[in-house]
Amino acid sequence: MLLVEKLTKSFSQRQAVSSVSFQIEKGEVIGFLGQNGAGKSTTLRMICGAIEPDQGDARIAGYSIVRHRRQAQRLIGYLPEGAPLYPDMRVTEFLNFMADCHQLQGSARQSAIDRVITDTRLSSALGQTIATLSKGFKRRVGLAGALLHDPPALILDEPLDGLDPIQRSAVKTLISTMAPDKAVLISTHNLDDIPAMCSRTIIIDHGRIIADETPDALARRGAGSLETAFAELVSETARVTH
Amino acid sequence: MKGYLPYLLTTTATAWKREVSTYFATPLAYIFLAIFLLSVGLFTWDISGFFEAGTADLNAFFGWHPWLYIFFMPALAMRLWSDEKLLGTIELLNSLPVSLSGLVAGKLLAAWTVAGAGLVMTLPWWIIVNYLGDTDNGVIAVSYLMSWMMAGAFLGIGSTVSALTSSSAIAFVLSVAASFLITAAGWPILSVNIDSVFGPTLSEIVSQFSFMTHFSPAQRGVVELRNIIFFVSFIGLSIFATRLLIEYRRRVPK
Numbered sequence: 001m002l003l004v005e006k007l008t009k010s011f012s013q014r015q016a017v018s019s020v021s022f023q024i025e026k027g028e029v030i031g032f033l034g035q036n037g038a039g040k041s042t043t044l045r046m047i048c049g050a051i052e053p054d055q056g057d058a059r060i061a062g063y064s065i066v067r068h069r070r071q072a073q074r075l076i077g078y079l080p081e082g083a084p085l086y087p088d089m090r091v092t093e094f095l096n097f098m099a100d101c102h103q104l105q106g107s108a109r110q111s112a113i114d115r116v117i118t119d120t121r122l123s124s125a126l127g128q129t130i131a132t133l134s135k136g137f138k139r140r141v142g143l144a145g146a147l148l149h150d151p152p153a154l155i156l157d158e159p160l161d162g163l164d165p166i167q168r169s170a171v172k173t174l175i176s177t178m179a180p181d182k183a184v185l186i187s188t189h190n191l192d193d194i195p196a197m198c199s200r201t202i203i204i205d206h207g208r209i210i211a212d213e214t215p216d217a218l219a220r221r222g223a224g225s226l227e228t229a230f231a232e233l234v235s236e237t238a239r240v241t242h
Numbered sequence: 243m244k245g246y247l248p249y250l251l252t253t254t255a256t257a258w259k260r261e262v263s264t265y266f267a268t269p270l271a272y273i274f275l276a277i278f279l280l281s282v283g284l285f286t287w288d289i290s291g292f293f294e295a296g297t298a299d300l301n302a303f304f305g306w307h308p309w310l311y312i313f314f315m316p317a318l319a320m321r322l323w324s325d326e327k328l329l330g331t332i333e334l335l336n337s338l339p340v341s342l343s344g345l346v347a348g349k350l351l352a353a354w355t356v357a358g359a360g361l362v363m364t365l366p367w368w369i370i371v372n373y374l375g376d377t378d379n380g381v382i383a384v385s386y387l388m389s390w391m392m393a394g395a396f397l398g399i400g401s402t403v404s405a406l407t408s409s410s411a412i413a414f415v416l417s418v419a420a421s422f423l424i425t426a427a428g429w430p431i432l433s434v435n436i437d438s439v440f441g442p443t444l445s446e447i448v449s450q451f452s453f454m455t456h457f458s459p460a461q462r463g464v465v466e467l468r469n470i471i472f473f474v475s476f477i478g479l480s481i482f483a484t485r486l487l488i489e490y491r492r493r494v495p496k
Contacts, residue, residue: 011495045495048337052493070249073339080337084330086260088267100256101338129267145334 001026001183002153006056007046016042018207019056024183026152029175031198031215032187035234039207040187041081044157047185048078060153074102077151079159081187083142087131091122091141094130095148102149116144119174135162143171147178154184160193172197191226195219203230205237246341253341257348261322262355270318271356278314278360282306286367298375303367304385304461308425308453311396314360316417318353319400320410323484327408336492346484350394350401350477357393361386381463388460391473392453396421398480405487428452 002024009017017039024030034040045051047058049065049072058065063072085094095116099109117123120140125133130141139162146154159175160168175184175197186198194201195215203211203218210233211218215226222229265271282303286292290302326332335345368386371377399420404413426432428449436445449455456469 045333045337050333050336050492051495070339073337076337078334078337080330080333082330084334086264086329086331088264089260093263097256097260098338100252100259101340103252 001061002047002185003059004043004047004056005058007043007053007058008055009042009046009051009053016207017046017053017204020204020207020209021056022202022209022212024153024185026183027180028200029179029184029186029198031194031201032185032204033189033191033194033201033230034187034204036189038204040204041157042207043204044078044155044185044187045080048076048155049073050078050080074149075152077146077149077154079139079142079146079156081157082161083139085130085138085142085145088129090129091126091133094141095144098145098148104149112148112150115150116147119147120144121170136164136167139163140167140171152182154178154182156184156186158187158189160188160190168193191230194226203233205234208237210234210237250341250344250347253344254348254351256340257345258352258355259348261349261352265352265356270321271359274314274318274356275360275363278310279363281310281314282364285310298371298377300367300371300382300385301461303364304389307389308392308457311393312418312421312425315353315357315393315396316400316403316414316421318356319350319397320404320414320417322349322353322401323405323488324408324410324413328410332488332491336488342485342488343481346401346481346488350397350481350484353397353401354390354394357397358390361390361393378463381461384463384465385460387465388457388469388473391470392457395453395473395476395480398477399424402480402483402487405484405491424451425453428454428458 004020004022006019006021007017008015008019020039020043022030032040032044042051046053046056047060047065049069053066057067058072060072060075063075065072086097089097092113095113099113104112117126120143122137122140122144125137125141130138133141139159143156143159146156154175156175160171163171172193175186178184179199188194198215201211201213201215201218202209218229219226220229222232265274285306286300286303290305292302295302323332326335368379368382371382372379400413400417403417403420404410406416407413429452433445433449436448456472459466459469
């Protein structure tokens with residue numbers, strides 16, 4: 001469903017992402033792990049077309065984000081880091097704007113809007129302007145926008161950031177419910193979220209992939225602890241690169 | 243390219259709708275319209291001494307337009323793209339299956355709509371001059387049309403400059419400066435100086451690009467196709483330039 005091929009990006013002098021490749025099938029939920037500045041967001045932004053890769057490509061259901069941008073982007077739901085939104089808009093206005101952008105019309109449009117309102121539990125905030133919402137609500141509005149056109153590929157950059165424990169578990173449940181029909185890529189730096197949500201973990205460090213395995217296999221490296229395994233892997237690459 | 247035009251137009255409409263509602267959801271449109279009307283009134287009736295002149299035309303009124311637009315159009319356009327960058331929503335826009343040219347055009351059209359609303363609100367003065375005396379309504383109609391075309395070109399400058407920065411304040415100041423230069427390029431004081439320093443050819447070229455050169459014939463009631471073409475091309479060019487800047491940032495992000 002999602003094929004990432006040798007994505008590479010550098011900013012001025014710094015190589016942010018070097019030849020990152022992986023593949024996600026329908027039904028998989030991938031936890032994309034890495035320290036701050038490891039290249040997580042840059043990779044996700046390239047997959048969605050928010051920035052253009054220097055080299056490499058990402059294919060969504062066969063459509064290249066570089067050469068068939070529009071077709072590929074129709075199949076992606078993207079929640080950017082920090083869930084940026086228009087503060088002056090009301091929640092319903094934002095969802096209608098997203099529906100316009102995806103050219104949803106007629107009854108399909110209304111049912112899509114109703115579906116995401118239910119799924120992300122937004123019904124109590126519909127008439128509010130986004131500026132007045134709490135951080136958790138804003139994140140859910142961003143998520144609702146990403147889910148609106150029911151995309152087969154979901155790319156979520158820190159979707160659980162700023163949510164309280166109850167909201168976190170609600171979003172995790174939502175993601176698990178949707179997972180069978182979608183390829184999901186979730187970046188996080190919170191290892192606690194991984195076991196309940198993800199079928200596979202990919203770890204990125206200094207712009208390179210250093211591990212791609214199931215959470216269980218990863219935990220075994222750290223004697224049962226994901227945290228230990230992660231810390232060891234990251235320090236290992238630090239030794240190799242310096 | 244099949245299906246490109248509907249795609250472009252749908253995005254234009256989407257961006258226009260969203261942007262117009264932002265103008266009126268925030269106080270910006272209301273403040274703009276109120277201060278614009280106040281300023282035009284003040285300059286026309288007070289400073290130019292409309293009633294003392296004793297002629298039933300709106301020449302004094304239109305004469306001020308380029309100079310007022312230097313400040314008012316950058317104020318309307320300053321946040322068109324700088325806000326998207328500041329809020330990070332440019333990231334969202336860039337990830338959506340929409341036409342970038344359509345987004346740029348829709349936003350510009352929205353600002354142009356608000357500018358048009360400002361002009362429409364001055365229409366009562368047209369009625370007043372008709373009441374006061376024998377008025378050449380053709381001249382006034384042409385002047386209104388060309389003033390609105392010129393406003394679009396000023397907004398084109400503002401939109402392009404706004405794509406350069408995430409600060410709407412910086413966008414405003416730079417747009418005012420650029421707008422002033424392109425207006426004053428046709429100003430006799432400036433062209434005489436360019437003439438004496440660089441020769442008549444350059445001063446002729448510079449003044450050909452001035453908004454004044456293409457706006458002032460309208461005040462004599464002359465509607466020249468080439469002036470309309472000038473403003474339309476200028477707007478088209480600014481849409482293209484804005485698009486290039488946004489695409490550049492997608493390749494070379496900060």
